[in-house]
Amino acid sequence: LIGVIRYLNNMMKKLRLLFVLLWVTSNLFSSPVTGLLERIDKGASSKFIIERQKSGTDFFELDQKGDKVIIRGNDYVNIATGLNWYLKYYAGIHLSWNGMTAKLPAVLPPVTKKERHETDLPYRYDLNYCTFSYSMAFWDWERWEKEIDWMALHGINLSLALTGTESVWRNVLLKLGYTKDEINEFVAGPGFTAWWLMNNLEGWGGPNPESWYIRQEKLQKKIVKRMREYGIEPVLPGYCGMVPHNAKEKLGLNVADPGFWCSYHRPAFLQPEDERFEEISALYYKELTKLYGKTGFYAIDPFHEGGSTQGVNLDAAGKAIMKAMKKTNPDAVWVAQAWQDNPRTSMIEHLEAGDLLVLDLHSECRPQWGDPASEWCRKGGYGQHGWVYCMLLNFGGNIGLHGKMDALINGFYDAKTDNHAGKTLCGVGMTPESIENNPVMYELVMELPWREHRFTRDEWLKGYVYARYGVEDEALQQAWDLLGNGIYNSPKEKIQQGTHESVFCARPGLDVYQVSSWSEMKEYYNPQDVIEAARLMVSVADKYQGNNNFEFDLVDVLRQALAEKGRLMQKVVTAAFRAGDKQVFELASQHFLHLILLQDHLLGTRKEFKVGTWIEAARSAGQTQEEKALYEWNARVQITTWGNRVAADQGGLRDYAHKEWNGILKDFYFMRWKAYFDYLACVLDG
Numbered sequence: 185l186i187g188v189i190r191y192l193n194n195m196m197k198k199l200r201l202l203f204v205l206l207w208v209t210s211n212l213f214s215s216p217v218t219g220l221l222e223r224i225d226k227g228a229s230s231k232f233i234i235e236r237q238k239s240g241t242d243f244f245e246l247d248q249k250g251d252k253v254i255i256r257g258n259d260y261v262n263i264a265t266g267l268n269w270y271l272k273y274y275a276g277i278h279l280s281w282n283g284m285t286a287k288l289p290a291v292l293p294p295v296t297k298k299e300r301h302e303t304d305l306p307y308r309y310d311l312n313y314c315t316f317s318y319s320m321a322f323w324d325w326e327r328w329e330k331e332i333d334w335m336a337l338h339g340i341n342l343s344l345a346l347t348g349t350e351s352v353w354r355n356v357l358l359k360l361g362y363t364k365d366e367i368n369e370f371v372a373g374p375g376f377t378a379w380w381l382m383n384n385l386e387g388w389g390g391p392n393p394e395s396w397y398i399r400q401e402k403l404q405k406k407i408v409k410r411m412r413e414y415g416i417e418p419v420l421p422g423y424c425g426m427v428p429h430n431a432k433e434k435l436g437l438n439v440a441d442p443g444f445w446c447s448y449h450r451p452a453f454l455q456p457e458d459e460r461f462e463e464i465s466a467l468y469y470k471e472l473t474k475l476y477g478k479t480g481f482y483a484i485d486p487f488h489e490g491g492s493t494q495g496v497n498l499d500a501a502g503k504a505i506m507k508a509m510k511k512t513n514p515d516a517v518w519v520a521q522a523w524q525d526n527p528r529t530s531m532i533e534h535l536e537a538g539d540l541l542v543l544d545l546h547s548e549c550r551p552q553w554g555d556p557a558s559e560w561c562r563k564g565g566y567g568q569h570g571w572v573y574c575m576l577l578n579f580g581g582n583i584g585l586h587g588k589m590d591a592l593i594n595g596f597y598d599a600k601t602d603n604h605a606g607k608t609l610c611g612v613g614m615t616p617e618s619i620e621n622n623p624v625m626y627e628l629v630m631e632l633p634w635r636e637h638r639f640t641r642d643e644w645l646k647g648y649v650y651a652r653y654g655v656e657d658e659a660l661q662q663a664w665d666l667l668g669n670g671i672y673n674s675p676k677e678k679i680q681q682g683t684h685e686s687v688f689c690a691r692p693g694l695d696v697y698q699v700s701s702w703s704e705m706k707e708y709y710n711p712q713d714v715i716e717a718a719r720l721m722v723s724v725a726d727k728y729q730g731n732n733n734f735e736f737d738l739v740d741v742l743r744q745a746l747a748e749k750g751r752l753m754q755k756v757v758t759a760a761f762r763a764g765d766k767q768v769f770e771l772a773s774q775h776f777l778h779l780i781l782l783q784d785h786l787l788g789t790r791k792e793f794k795v796g797t798w799i800e801a802a803r804s805a806g807q808t809q810e811e812k813a814l815y816e817w818n819a820r821v822q823i824t825t826w827g828n829r830v831a832a833d834q835g836g837l838r839d840y841a842h843k844e845w846n847g848i849l850k851d852f853y854f855m856r857w858k859a860y861f862d863y864l865a866c867v868l869d870g
Contacts, residue, residue, distance in 0.1 A: 216413045217255070217263050220333050224279065225288045232292075234263055243302040244634075246270050248295040259415045261308075264336035265634070269301070273647060276654030278627075279337060281620040282736040282792055284330045303633040307611030309419075309543065309572050310335055311344035312521075313485075314617035317378035317822070318581035318841060320347070322801040322815060325406050332407070336414045338630040342611070343411060344483055344519075345418035346381060348404030348475065351397045352421075355471040357428070360435060360464070368392060370428045370451070374805070375818030376827075382488040383426050385448035388827060389818045395807050401475060408476050419519050420472060422482030422509050423465040425454045425501060435460075442491035446835030448827065450491060456504035457497070465508035473512065481541070482509050483519045488526060502531035506539060517541050521615070522552045522566070529562075537568035545615050546576040548592040548629075549679055553605045555598065559679065570610035573599055575629040577682065580700060581618030581823075583793070583844040584683025585714070585744045587625040587672035589641040595676075597638040617682075620792060624648060624672065641668055652733050660734075663720040663741070670709035671744070680704040686747040687754050688780050688853050689842040692860030694758045701836035711748035718745035739790050743844065746783045750776060757861070766868050773861040780854045787846035795847035798823070823848065 215236075221229040232253050239258035244266030247254035253270060257263035271277040274293045277286045323331075328347075335343055350371050357367045372380035373389020374396065380386065408418045429452050431437045437460060439452035454461055484505055487493050509516050517538070520527040523545045532540055544553050551558045553573070554565035565571065573596055577586065596612070599605050612633045614626060627648065645668045649661050671684070685699040698705045718741045721734075728734040753776045760769035787793035802819035806812035823843050825832040832838035 216260050216336070216410075217267065220264060220336065221267070223329075223333060224285055228288050231288065232267070236260070236263065241302050241304065242306065243300060244269065245301075246274075246295045246299040248298075251291055251294075253292050253295055259341075260413075261336050261339060261341045261415050264414070265339040266301075268337035268339075269634075270295070272627075272651035276650055278623075278652045278654075278733055279334070280623045280733065280736075281334065282623070282790075283732045284333060301634040302636075305609065305611045305633045307342045307541070307572055307613070308339040308630065308633060309342045309344075309574065309611055309613030309615075310338075310340040312545070312576070312615040312617055313344070313346065313378040313382050313483075315378075315619060316344075316346045317375055318618035319620060321374045321377070321818070321822075322798075322805045323403075324801075324804070325403060328403065328407055329410065332410050332414065332416070335411075335416060338626070339633070340416055340614075340630075342417050342419060342481060342613075345404065345408055345411065345476075346377070346421055346483075347407055348400040349381060349421050350377070350392065351401040351475060352468065352472045354397055355475075356464075356468050359467060359471075362428070362434070365391070366428075366434075373818045374802075374815060375822040379445070379448075380451075381421060382485055383424065383442065383451050383453075383491060384445040384488060386429060386451050388448065389821070393808075393811050393814070395811065396805075399805065404476055417481055418476075418479050419481040419483045420476060420479045422484040422518065423468040423505065424484045424486040425456070425461075425465075425505060426451045426486070427454045427464070428452065440492075440494070440496045442487060442493075445489060445491070446827070446837050447831040448835070453486065453491075453496065453501075455496065456500040461504055462508065465504075466511065469508065469512040478513050478516075480513065480515060481517050481519050483521075484509070485521050485526060486531075487528065488521070489524060493528065498528050498531040499534055502535055506535055510539075519543065521545050522571070524560075529567075532569065533567060535569070538570070540566075540569045541610060542566045542569055542571040543574050543613060543615060544571050545574050547573045547595055547599070548575045548577070548588045551595060551599070553599055553609075554602060555595065557676065565605045566608065568608070570608050571605070572611040572613045573609060573632075574613040574615040575625065576615050576617070577625055578616040578618045578621055579682035579702075580841040581621075582683050582685060582700070582842060583621065583743070584686060584747070585622065585667065585671045585740065586674065586683035587622060587628075588674045588676070588678075589625075589628065589668060589672050591674070591676040592625075592629060593632070593639065593641065593644075596632045622672075624652075627651075641673065652737070653728065653731060655728070657724060657727075659720045659724045663717040666713045666717040666720075667741070670713040674708050678706055678708050680706060684709075685842070686844045687751045688747060688783065688849060688857075689839065689844055691839065692857050694761065696754065699842050700840040701838075702840070711752065714741070714748050715745045718742050736790060736792065739786060739793065742786055743783060743793070746779055746786070747844065750779045750783075753779060761864050761868065764868065766865075769868060770865070773864075777854060777858055777861070780849055780857065783844070784846050784849035784854070787844070787849070793845055795823075795843060795845040798843075798845070824852070 215234055217234050218229045235256040237256055242262055244262045245256040255263050255266045257266050354367050368391030369387045376389040411418050431452050432439050438455045438458040442450040442453055518540045521543050544551055550560040552560045552562045555561055599609055645664050649664055650656055681703050684705055685703055690696045690699045721738050721741055756772040757776055760772050791797045799816055799819050802815040803812040806815050823841050826837035826840050
């Protein structure tokens with residue numbers, strides 16, 4: 185009996201020890217930052233000490249204990265932000281869209297003096313509706329996991345989360361008596377979901393197969409789960425009053441007609457006075473919550489981009505939309521994009537302070553927060569409502585170097601110290617139509633809330649070069665000084681939509697300048713500075729072979745230099761044609777075409793610049809050949825005509841999302857220019 189008791193006592197000790205080990209292990213790996221470190225570099229988590237400390241202020245802190253680096257913060261996102269800061273400015277490791285893994289040194293560079301950064305701005309926001317179609321249309325979980333890691337590293341704690349909204353609407357409309365075929369006439373295809381959710385169009389790009397609804401629903405559940413693990417609050421799509429255009433006939437609803445968007449008939453708007461407004465909005469939130477849970481923030485953008493409000497009581501509409509959202513979550517906040525006239529003043533002026541968060545969507549270029557120098561200035565800004573200083577930067581996913589560094593930096597600190605806007609400023613955000621471009625600008629904007637004092641572009645770029653490449657190199661610094669002073673420093677008064685578009689992608693013409701209908705391009709930099717920056721990077725290319733960030737930037741800057749040469753050569757072609765000089769015309773036109781093929785060959789060295797990467801992602805989302813063909817069609821149409829022929833030409837959408845990519849350069853843009861030059865040669869021959 186004594187022997188049995190001893191045996192049982194020993195077993196209990198072993199079990200207790202095992203329990204402690206399991207508890208320690210589970211807590212060690214329960215931190216999402218630990219998982220992040222392991223995805224960056226297997227075994228990297230053992231080199232850091234992660235400390236989460238309670239604080240009424242958002243902060244991160246870098247410290248040292250023995251040979252381990254300590255990252256402290258008040259939540260996991262801020263800890264991840266501190267990790268990113270350490271990797272960039274101590275280890276010379278920049279995790280970016282072109283590479284989210286790295287080989288950390290065996291012994292980490294030490295933090296010799298404790299470094300602390302704080303911010304009094306509670307929100308760091310991410311994404312635009314358009315990003316979900318121009319960049320994310322065909323992403324799988326593997327790609328989304330990398331993006332959520334990227335968000336955490338860059339301090340994002342509030343992010344738009346639209347994936348899987350198709351299933352919400354399908355469930356709502358089924359309960360309202362719509363058939364599956366009728367639902368598919370309303371829900372847009374994967375390449376055009378963004379503009380459906382912004383009430384711009386219906387059904388274009390569809391009909392979607394059942395498998396698409398299932399795929400996106402599963403994906404969204406993983407996305408919001410991982411976001412919540414980090415402490416990133418998902419901004420789910422709230423109910424904005426949108427109903428199918430035939431809701432009046434089908435359901436007998438009292439609706440307003442918002443009109444047309446770029447030749448597409450918009451969905452109808454359910455009038456707030458309709459007795460079924462509460463019923464339908466409640467049904468929408470019930471189905472949304474059933475699938476993805478409740479959130480503290482809902483994105484709601486009625487009458488986006490020119491939608492007619494004729495016959496709508498905007499004050500009543502704003503209150504009805506708010507009431508429906510609050511019924512779902514009394515503490516929820518309505519998130520609205522400030523773009524053109526939205527959100528309409530009469531819709532939001534009587535809403536309570538704290539219930540609305542406005543994204544000043546284009547702060548670096550067309551701020552609405554009250555900057556008197558802006559053509560979109562709102563006198564009094566957003567009144568009592570909180571707002572976020574956002575950088576839009578990219579339109580249509582167009583490829584090209586572009587930025588407004590001085591305007592971005594100074595605009596932020598001007599807003600922060602403004603007598604009115606500074607009191608309601610709640611954060612900083614990124615609202616690009618497409619990502620995976622111009623990483624330098626996204627690093628800059630997301631560091632703003634963590635830098636207490638105003639700084640200059642030149643001093644920031646010195647740190648960026650080391651962070652980006654892990655070296656201090658005079659040639660690279662000179663190259664970035666040229667880029668930072670020129671193409672990345674569009675003056676405040678210039679209002680063009682994104683990059684200086686490449687003439688290679690333009691519809692051919694003698695006096696061709698811009699590519700898309702809305703670009704508003706104007707000269708603001710010296711093309712020779714870009715060409716010289718490319719030469720400087722080529723001069724040290726052998727030294728940095730295998731440096732992923734350098735190789736990406738080398739290709740990107742060379743691509744831009746070739747585009748600059750192409751724009752100059754196209755003018756020679758036109759001059760020769762008008763002079764009737766056949767010999768010069770032939771030489772110049774052939775050289776122009778050669779530049780397109782040269783650029784195509786260059787871009788084929790990186791997957792980020794291949795049309796095949798985009799098309800393959802689309803096809804991979806399909807399960808059958810028919811589905812693959814539908815998604816590929818969505819991918820191809822979006823980057824060419826964008827929509828149908830009426831929308832393309834009369835609506836001005838053609839080439840809006842053009843891409844300076846390997847594959848489409850050779851197979852489409854080259855052929856288009858060659859056909860035009862052949863025609864001009866025939867004209868010269870009489």
